Amino acid sequence: MSNLSNRRRSKSEDSLDVSEGAAKASGVAYLGKVFSAHTTGPDGQEGHHIHQHIGKPSSIEEKDTPRPPIISTSSSSSTSSKSKRKFHEKRRVVFIFGAFLGLFLTIGYSTYYNPSIKNEIDKIVRIDRFNDFFEDWKDWKDILPVGLQSILSEQLGQKDDALQYSPDSFSVGRRLAATMNLTSEYNVLLVPGVISTGIESWGVSTEGDCPSISHFRKRLWGSFYMLRTMVLDKKCWLKHIMLDPVTGLDPHNIKMRAAQGFEAADYFMVGYWIWNKILQNLAVIGYGPNTMQVASYDWRLAFLDLEKRDGYFSKIKSQIEVTKNLNGKKSIIVGHSMGAQISYYFLKWVEAENYGGGGPNWVNDHIEAFVDISGSTLGTPKTIPALLSGEMKDTVQLNALAVYGLEQFFSRKERVDLLRTFGGIAGMLPKGGSTIWGDLERAPDDDISDYSEDVEGAIKKNNDSFGNFIRHKKKDGTVSNFTIEQSIDMLLDESPNWYKERVEHQYSYGIAKTKEELERNNKDHSKFSNPLEAALPNAPDMKIFCFYGVGKPTERAYNYVDADSQTGLHKVIDPDAETPVYLGDGDGTVSLLAHTMCHEWKKGSESRYNPSGIPVTIVEIMNEPDRYDIRGGAKTADHVDILGSAELNELVLRVAAGVGDGIEDHYVSNLRYIAEKMAI
Numbered sequence: 289m290s291n292l293s294n295r296r297r298s299k300s301e302d303s304l305d306v307s308e309g310a311a312k313a314s315g316v317a318y319l320g321k322v323f324s325a326h327t328t329g330p331d332g333q334e335g336h337h338i339h340q341h342i343g344k345p346s347s348i349e350e351k352d353t354p355r356p357p358i359i360s361t362s363s364s365s366s367t368s369s370k371s372k373r374k375f376h377e378k379r380r381v382v383f384i385f386g387a388f389l390g391l392f393l394t395i396g397y398s399t400y401y402n403p404s405i406k407n408e409i410d411k412i413v414r415i416d417r418f419n420d421f422f423e424d425w426k427d428w429k430d431i432l433p434v435g436l437q438s439i440l441s442e443q444l445g446q447k448d449d450a451l452q453y454s455p456d457s458f459s460v461g462r463r464l465a466a467t468m469n470l471t472s473e474y475n476v477l478l479v480p481g482v483i484s485t486g487i488e489s490w491g492v493s494t495e496g497d498c499p500s501i502s503h504f505r506k507r508l509w510g511s512f513y514m515l516r517t518m519v520l521d522k523k524c525w526l527k528h529i530m531l532d533p534v535t536g537l538d539p540h541n542i543k544m545r546a547a548q549g550f551e552a553a554d555y556f557m558v559g560y561w562i563w564n565k566i567l568q569n570l571a572v573i574g575y576g577p578n579t580m581q582v583a584s585y586d587w588r589l590a591f592l593d594l595e596k597r598d599g600y601f602s603k604i605k606s607q608i609e610v611t612k613n614l615n616g617k618k619s620i621i622v623g624h625s626m627g628a629q630i631s632y633y634f635l636k637w638v639e640a641e642n643y644g645g646g647g648p649n650w651v652n653d654h655i656e657a658f659v660d661i662s663g664s665t666l667g668t669p670k671t672i673p674a675l676l677s678g679e680m681k682d683t684v685q686l687n688a689l690a691v692y693g694l695e696q697f698f699s700r701k702e703r704v705d706l707l708r709t710f711g712g713i714a715g716m717l718p719k720g721g722s723t724i725w726g727d728l729e730r731a732p733d734d735d736i737s738d739y740s741e742d743v744e745g746a747i748k749k750n751n752d753s754f755g756n757f758i759r760h761k762k763k764d765g766t767v768s769n770f771t772i773e774q775s776i777d778m779l780l781d782e783s784p785n786w787y788k789e790r791v792e793h794q795y796s797y798g799i800a801k802t803k804e805e806l807e808r809n810n811k812d813h814s815k816f817s818n819p820l821e822a823a824l825p826n827a828p829d830m831k832i833f834c835f836y837g838v839g840k841p842t843e844r845a846y847n848y849v850d851a852d853s854q855t856g857l858h859k860v861i862d863p864d865a866e867t868p869v870y871l872g873d874g875d876g877t878v879s880l881l882a883h884t885m886c887h888e889w890k891k892g893s894e895s896r897y898n899p900s901g902i903p904v905t906i907v908e909i910m911n912e913p914d915r916y917d918i919r920g921g922a923k924t925a926d927h928v929d930i931l932g933s934a935e936l937n938e939l940v941l942r943v944a945a946g947v948g949d950g951i952e953d954h955y956v957s958n959l960r961y962i963a964e965k966m967a968i
Contacts, residue, residue: 457565460937461572464945472574473946474620474656475611477604478553478582481625481662481928482712484562485584486510486547489528493541498524500542507547510556522697531588531709533786537597545586545598550577552584561919565932566622569941579615581607587626590711590794591633592813601637605644608654618656620943624931625878628663629715629817635825636816643813652827657943659833661936662927665819665885667718667797668878669725669757669772670843675713676779677851677860678703681843681869701856708783714791719818720799721773723966724881726755728769732962733844733872733881754872760848760859773797782858796821799968803896819885819897820968828900833948834886835939837925838957839911842874873957875911877927880959887963905948908956909935 464470487509491500498521506513508528517525532539546552554564563582570580585600594600608619623631635651635658638644670680678700707713718725726732731754758770758778770778776797780788796814800806800821809815815822824832847865851857861868873880885897886906893901909930914921922934930936942948 458568458572460934461569461941464569464938464941465573468942468945468947470573470941470945470947472570472579472944474617474944475608475615476570476575476580476944477608477619477621478563478566478580479621479623479627479631480553480563480582480584480587481623481627482587482716483509484553484556484624484627484928485587486552486556487529487544487586487588488547489543490545491528491541491543495541498527500528503528508544510547512557514557526702526706529588530706531711533709533784536590536593536709536711536790544588546584548584550582553582561932562928563624563931566937566940569937570944573941573945575944579611579617581611583607583630585630587712588710590790591630591715591817592794593711594630595637595643601634601644604634605638605646612654618654620657620659621655622659622661622940623663624661625664625927626712626716628660628665631658631660632665632819633816636810636822637813639825640810640813640816642811648826651825652829655827655830657831657833657948659835659940659943660886661940662836662875662878662930663834664716664878664882666720666724666882667716668874668882669718669845670877670879671713671716671718672757672772672775672779673843673846673861675704675707675717676775676782677848677857678707679861681871699855700860704857708787711790711794715795715817717776717791717795717797718772718882719797720820720884720968721797722755722771723799723968724820724884725757725772726753727771728756729753731755732966733879752870754844754870757845758848759846761850761862761865763850803899806896819889823897823899824889824902826900827902830902831943831948832886832889832902832904833939833943833951834883834904834906835909835936836878836883836886836907837875837909837911837927837930838873838880838959840874840876840926841871842876842879843869844872844874844879845870875925875927875930880957881962883959884963884966884968887960888966888968905951905953906960907935907939907951907954908959909933910956 461470486507488505488507489500489503490505492504493500503517506517508514508517508525514525527539528542528544530539531537538544550563550567553562554567555561567580583600583604585594586598589597595602611617611619621631621634623629634644635655638646639648639650644650673680724732726734734753734755755771756769757772758775760768760770762768780791792814794814796818798818798821800809800815803823806821806823809822847862847868848859849862849865851860874882886904888895889898889902890904890906892898892903898904909925910923911920911925912923913926913929914923917924919932920926920929922932924930924933939951942951
């Protein structure tokens with residue numbers, strides 16, 4: 289009787305298990321379909337891909353007709369089912385095998401260079417047979433992830449003199465200190481790029497529904513506190529981060545200031561480094577707070593307003609003078625992205641009579657070198673769509689659901705309004721007009737080199753030109769085309785008067801054709817940020833180094849359509865176009881042509897923009913990211929991640945240590961040939 293009862297109970301439990309399993313499987317299938325539907329893009333491809341991998345487990349992949357219940361005939365049926373798995377598929381076997389393999393490799397690596405242990409084990413195992421295996425190390429190590437390469441290199445005692453591409457902290461500095469005996473030589477001033485500096489609140493107002501005192505000394509830009517406030521209290525975050533549209537300075541009862549010290553730009557937020565790798569490696573060769581500074585700044589401000597509100601350029605001048613008085617050494621200025629433009633602006637500002645007042649010899653007497661890292665010296669094209677419609681390639685490529693969510697949180701109109709209050713962003717608008725960026729017929733970078741198929745984009749396929757920068761398709765079907773120069777004019781015409789007036793007061797985007805014009809521009813602050821309208825200072829003893837990345841697809845031209853009235857914008861990027869965004873060469877952010885000025889300067893005194901013949905060294909770094917490193921690893925040339933590149937860190941350390949003369953020009957792209965043909 290008891291056996292019969294147990295048998296019935298067993299059948300009942302098995303049936304229940306099957307029913308529950310079927311219900312769960314059906315639920316997974318339903319959730320998979322819902323998830324697939326909500327992640328499908330306009331063409332249906334993305335959602336279909338996710339639907340295949342997530343929405344349909346193989347056990348329920350067929351039809352929705354219910355399966356007959358599988359009734360177990362004995363309580364050991366589950367055990368017999370498990371035993372059907374192949375021996376090598378069992379988790380216990382895999383675990384044991386992995387443990388033995390790990391132990392074996394550990395013993396092999398640790399004993400190979402330990403004679404005492406090796407002699408003992410050699411009595412049992414012929415360790416010398418490892419020799420043939422490790423002799424081929426250099427041949428097979430390149431297929432491994434960079435991080436694993438560095439670990440194995442240490443274990444195997446590899447001491448290559450060549451550049452070891454390790455992204456590990458301090459590794460470049462340690463190697464150069466050991467192999468080249470590098471030590472600190474010149475004072476170093478690091479100038480961060482746009483959005484790289486943290487910005488914190490110093491307001492103490494208790495008025496209104498967004499009192500500043502509750503955010504006192506909190507970073508509202510460049511921290512997790514920024515993200516929390518942005519999500520939970522968007523209105524107050526916008527009120528604090530936006531500048532006054534009329535003055536371009538602080539709004540009423542708001543006081544936001546750039547964070548100071550090394551912490552201002554070493555990390556954007558916890559875990560996401562910016563300058564930290566360079567700081568670490570400089571520290572290894574002897575640098576510290578007395579010989580190295582970070583010139584953080586409020587990148588939202590127009591360049592001249594940095595001095596007007598914060599005395600920024602006066603502080604830089606004083607810092608450079610003080611450090612020289614203390615140790616008798618000149619300084620090198622290292623600027624990244626917009627920081628390179630800020631640095632150039634300073635070189636012009638500091639010598640000008642009614643500005644820095646340093647005189648024509650100040651730069652030559654105080655600056656050893658200017659290092660331009662991925663500088664937006666001549667601006668970059670993607671600035672225009674950001675200010676015109678608050679979008680770019682990454683926005684357009686989101687699927688429909690993601691775009692909808694982004695629009696609900698931060699609409700394109702809100703993004704445009706925010707960015708236009710930031711006077712500093714307009715400083716990155718492309719300079720040089722059709723001479724640099726092309727006309728409606730052709731652009732200098734239409735015929736790019738063939739080292740990367742991804743960079744080819746759709747231009748060659750369509751027999752089109754990057755010079756046709758904006759193709760605007762109107763509602764009536766007609767199409768209007770605009771060059772970069774015309775696109776800037778269109779942007780200003782469609783902007784409020786306060787924005788147009790501020791941009792025209794602060795910046796210029798043309799080309800000075802004569803030496804006399806360049807001389808006059810030395811007294812005009814609106815020309816200081818444009819090296820095509822303001823020549824290099826009289827500093828024959830100074831050196832210039834241009835280090836920038838190439839080989840990564842970068843925004844270069846756009847297809848636009850008339851915007852819907854509810855957006856509050858005139859036009860937006862056309863998401864339905866065959867190619868909404870055309871891609872050219874660059875580092876993913878700054879277009880290749882933005883570095884044309886380095887090649888013009890390299891002509892020396894033959895160029896009217898380099899009257900004192902300042903020597904220029906150019907190193908192009910090919911983007912070769914490590915697929916296993918989310919930040920690209922030691923060989924990346926991405927616009928931001930290049931600051932962690934082993935090659936870039938070595939170059940900066942060599943300049944700082946006074947051996948920059950040994951750095952040779954290195955070209956990857958054909959920009960030097962393009963620059964030679966330009967009628968600048």
